[in-house]
Amino acid sequence: MRRPIVLATLAAGFGMWTGCAKVYTHPELSTLSGDHTTVAVLPFDYDLDPQMRPASLTRQEVRVRESTGSYGVQQVVYDRLVRQQRQGRYAVTVQDIDDTNALLEEVGIIPTDLTGMDPEELADILGVDSVITGEVVSTQAMSDATARAMEDMFLKPASDDFVRTDDLDLSVTLHDGRTGERLWQYDDAVSGDMRGGHRAMADQLMVRCSKRVPFRS
DSSP: OOOOOOEEEEETTTTEEEEOOEEEEOTTHHHHHTTOOEEEEOOOEEEEOTTTSOTTOOHHHHHHHHHHHHHHHHHHHHHHHHHHHHTTOBSSEEOOHHHHHHHHHHTTOOHHHHTTSOHHHHHHHHTOSEEEEEEEEEOOOOOHHHHHTGGGGGTSOOOTTOOOEEEEEEEEEEEETTTOOEEEEEEEEEEEEOTTHHHHHHHHHHHHHTTTSSOBO
16 A cells, blocks of 8 residues: 655644545546446455554454454445435435445455456446455554553544553545446545544544545535
C-alpha cells in the first residue's frame, strides 16, 4: 500500500491531524461508470504494522484484531456512503452491508481472500456494477493491554484518562465491475488522540472521502 503523504491539517474537535489526500481518477471514468446503478463496499484489508504492535501478541490475536478492523472500517465507509445516498447526493445505490457479507460468506470468502481476487469476479458474486475495496494500516505503538482490547475500539471510546497517539493510513478504491479497472482511488491519513478509537479516526477520513467519491447525482 502506498503511504499517504505527510500529515498537515488539524481536524478541529477530534484531537487529530489529517493528511492532504491523494486522489486518482481514471481518464475515462464517465464512460466506464456512466450506467452504474449499484455499488458494494467490501471488507477492508486491515494491517497492524508488525514493527509497532507488541511482540507478545500471538498470531491468532493478530488475526482476530485485523479481522475486527477489516469489518469495522468497512462499516464506517458504508455508513458514510449511505448517508450521502440518503441525502440524494449519489446517483447509485449502495448494497446493504449485511447482504454483501452474507453473499461473500455463502461462497466461502473471508477478508484475507479478497486481496487476491479480481474485482470483476467479486462484482459478479455480489450482483453489482462496481465494488469498493480498501486498505488500512495502523501504526499504533500499543501496550499489551491496549492491544488485547483493540477490538473494543470499534465498539466504544476509550476512557477519558487514557490517551494514545496513533497513525491510520486509509486507501479507498472504486473498481469497474465489468473490467475490474481502477476507476477512482482516495489515499489519506490521520494521526492523533485515540480517545475515539480507530473507528473515529476512519470516520474522520471518510467525512472528506465520501464527498469526493464520483457518484454525484
